[in-house]
Amino acid sequence: MIVGSDGRQAERMPVEEDIARELESLKSRQRYRVLPAIGVRNGRFIEVAGRKLLNLSSNDYLGLGADRELLGSWLHGLEASGGDGPAFTSTSSRLLTGNHPLYGELETAIALEYGSESALVFNSGYHANTGILPALCTRHDLILCDRLNHASIIDGIRIAEAEYRRYRHADLDHLEELLEAASGRYRQVFIVTESVFSMDGDLGDLRRLVELKYRHGAFLIVDEAHGVGVYGRKGLGLCESLGLLRDIDIIIGTFGKAFASAGAYAVMRGLFREYLVNTMRTLIYTTALPPVAVGWSLQTFRRQLGMQGARQHLIDLSSKLRDGLRIAGFEVPGDSQIVPVVLGEDRAAVGMAEALREEGFHALPVRPPTVPENSARLRFSLRADLLAEDIDALVETMVRRRP
Ligand SMILES: Cc1ncc(COP(=O)(O)O)c(C=O)c1O
Numbered sequence: 001m002i003v004g005s006d007g008r009q010a011e012r013m014p015v016e017e018d019i020a021r022e023l024e025s026l027k028s029r030q031r032y033r034v035l036p037a038i039g040v041r042n043g044r045f046i047e048v049a050g051r052k053l054l055n056l057s058s059n060d061y062l063g064l065g066a067d068r069e070l071l072g073s074w075l076h077g078l079e080a081s082g083g084d085g086p087a088f089t090s091t092s093s094r095l096l097t098g099n100h101p102l103y104g105e106l107e108t109a110i111a112l113e114y115g116s117e118s119a120l121v122f123n124s125g126y127h128a129n130t131g132i133l134p135a136l137c138t139r140h141d142l143i144l145c146d147r148l149n150h151a152s153i154i155d156g157i158r159i160a161e162a163e164y165r166r167y168r169h170a171d172l173d174h175l176e177e178l179l180e181a182a183s184g185r186y187r188q189v190f191i192v193t194e195s196v197f198s199m200d201g202d203l204g205d206l207r208r209l210v211e212l213k214y215r216h217g218a219f220l221i222v223d224e225a226h227g228v229g230v231y232g233r234k235g236l237g238l239c240e241s242l243g244l245l246r247d248i249d250i251i252i253g254t255f256g257k258a259f260a261s262a263g264a265y266a267v268m269r270g271l272f273r274e275y276l277v278n279t280m281r282t283l284i285y286t287t288a289l290p291p292v293a294v295g296w297s298l299q300t301f302r303r304q305l306g307m308q309g310a311r312q313h314l315i316d317l318s319s320k321l322r323d324g325l326r327i328a329g330f331e332v333p334g335d336s337q338i339v340p341v342v343l344g345e346d347r348a349a350v351g352m353a354e355a356l357r358e359e360g361f362h363a364l365p366v367r368p369p370t371v372p373e374n375s376a377r378l379r380f381s382l383r384a385d386l387l388a389e390d391i392d393a394l395v396e397t398m399v400r401r402r403p
Helices: 014-028 068-080 101-114 125-136 151-159 172-182 206-216 270-279 291-304 308-327 346-358 388-401
Strands: 038-042 045-048 051-055 118-122 142-146 163-167 189-194 219-223 250-254 264-268 338-344 364-366 376-381
Touching: 068 291, 101 118, 101 264, 101 291, 118 125, 118 270, 125 151, 125 189, 125 219, 125 250, 125 264, 125 270, 142 151, 142 172, 151 189, 163 172, 172 189, 172 206, 189 206, 206 219, 264 270, 308 338, 308 388, 338 346, 346 364, 346 376, 346 388
Parallel strands: 142 163, 142 189, 189 219, 219 250
Antiparallel strands: 038 045, 045 051, 118 264, 250 264, 338 376, 364 376
């Protein structure tokens, strides 16, 4: 029953009835989400609901967000630059008055490091993925998408006018079948994949994808949201470490994860940049990121170029954790700094996360629909400032508290 401001009573609206029922159902299936009470984040620790826990759920893979020295010297530089330093607002879209000179500096720096003709910065990876495909693909095109691609890619595909098919995760034979079936039927076929898959932590077979792209004349887009900072000598991602930077038509990177800032970018040939500036709705119809965020991204991007030691340590920690858990009999797919432990039922994943919290670790359960049914998991997302002892303690606790 709803009581209006004039005291009149009304039945609940049908939409409210449905929503309330749906929320109850989420609760009964352990799929109800709440925004957690996160307190201070301090290096590898995080305060959750008043307790200091080891942070195993951060995408700050290099620990750059905790680099007080870098932040301090940058802030000092801002102050010294007087009133003309980067502002906290862009006030409008980049196509109007929001295109602060720092955008150009950042895009030039990125394009230079990638050896690419151009780069374009966006407000987030979500904006990039929901904007690029709809801008480039027409109804005469086909998009082929890995089944485990991130929700932002799926949403971009939904908005785009093109037809689409999903190939079984990492099954490039299946992709090849779809490419063969599409031959001659479309203006252009687009293949879109992640490099490091965010839920399974496995690596896409980019070499074979490039081979298929050339053989079938397809356009290849690789989302390196979880690859940049971690892979490649300069942290430009898996595409860099495999020597494929020039073979991929569009590479997407994000600033909100290993680069400890906010926003995203794509590197591509100049023609595509020019076209996106003219047609990409999530670039045109949104207020640009504040210059202060763009300036900070430039700092962290430059800093991480030389962080080979941290990258190696992170990969070593990941192998140590994977090996330890596998030896103990856990199902641990993948091969990266994202280490999922598949536990099956939602209840098991939620229970294990709770047990770890009691022991001082912060790791989150991931449940359907984010992952397939009956593959609920704990997802460890490691950072380079963790210690080998932290991993030992985690493995020991997992074994002791296993369901
Ligand atoms: C593979 C992938 N792409 C894109 C995004 C979205 O990036 P952003 O958080 O910058 O919106 C994410 C975020 O989790 C992601 O995992």
